[in-house]
Amino acid sequence: MKFDVVTIFPAMVNAGLAEGVVGRARDRGLLDIGVHNLRDFTTDRHHVVDDVPFGGGPGMVMKPEPFFAAMEAIISRRGRPQAVVVLSPAGRRFSQDEARRLADCGHVALLCGRYEGIDERVRERWATDEVSIGDYVLSGGELPGLVVIDAVARLVPGVVGDEQSVEGDSFGRGLLDYPHYTRPAEYAGLRVPEVLTSGHHGEIRRWRRQQALRRTLERRPDLLDTAALDEDEREWLREWSARRARTE
Numbered sequence: 001m002k003f004d005v006v007t008i009f010p011a012m013v014n015a016g017l018a019e020g021v022v023g024r025a026r027d028r029g030l031l032d033i034g035v036h037n038l039r040d041f042t043t044d045r046h047h048v049v050d051d052v053p054f055g056g057g058p059g060m061v062m063k064p065e066p067f068f069a070a071m072e073a074i075i076s077r078r079g080r081p082q083a084v085v086v087l088s089p090a091g092r093r094f095s096q097d098e099a100r101r102l103a104d105c106g107h108v109a110l111l112c113g114r115y116e117g118i119d120e121r122v123r124e125r126w127a128t129d130e131v132s133i134g135d136y137v138l139s140g141g142e143l144p145g146l147v148v149i150d151a152v153a154r155l156v157p158g159v160v161g162d163e164q165s166v167e168g169d170s171f172g173r174g175l176l177d178y179p180h181y182t183r184p185a186e187y188a189g190l191r192v193p194e195v196l197t198s199g200h201h202g203e204i205r206r207w208r209r210q211q212a213l214r215r216t217l218e219r220r221p222d223l224l225d226t227a228a229l230d231e232d233e234r235e236w237l238r239e240w241s242a243r244r245a246r247t248e
Ligand code: 4FV
Pocket: 087, 088, 089, 113, 114, 115, 116, 117, 118, 131, 132, 133, 134, 135, 136, 137, 138, 139, 140, 141, 144
């Protein structure tokens, strides 16, 4: 999987890519990540990347020319990305489905803004997607870019050792994850649910499915509209809502 990141803080991005699953995958060549310093694509000796906003107003806006030059260079050096993502609060909300779609692209460029944002003509000319990681304002697009790379990289075969854990991940089937426990079986007066130390793998799988479903029902019922539920899960939901109706 190939990524290209355009940023004025390459060290910050490289630091965020250096550890753990993504860091190992990059070292093993499963991920080919180009991190490009936007200032390298300026032509003035002060490497200026921002300017005052047309129409006035607070703050500065990132100039279009360096981004255009950066995209031209990426295409000539590394090929044309299938997806060019501008990270911004005005974008489509990032999700596991979005991560899967980008993972199927094979080559994704990520344009990270700072200041008030990037001149709109960059999005008009280059972006295939505008993506937001959430309804809050950050000081830059680098952290959102790292979030996207991390989520997409986990879907690249071989990046996460045990493929099952990716499939079993939260949102793998659109449900929240079941609770996790490890040794000791009792700690601070708190015991691990019996079923998990029972050795009954069928029972354990059933308990985990019920826990994932119940948590989703309690915390994110909105997810149930799109979750891929099987007949058991639909039956449990019917039982639980019938029981709740009886107790209300
Ligand atoms: C953001 C978000 C975000 C806005 C102006 C960078 C900042 C600054 N990006 N999801 N939320 N970006 O807050 O993606 O340039």
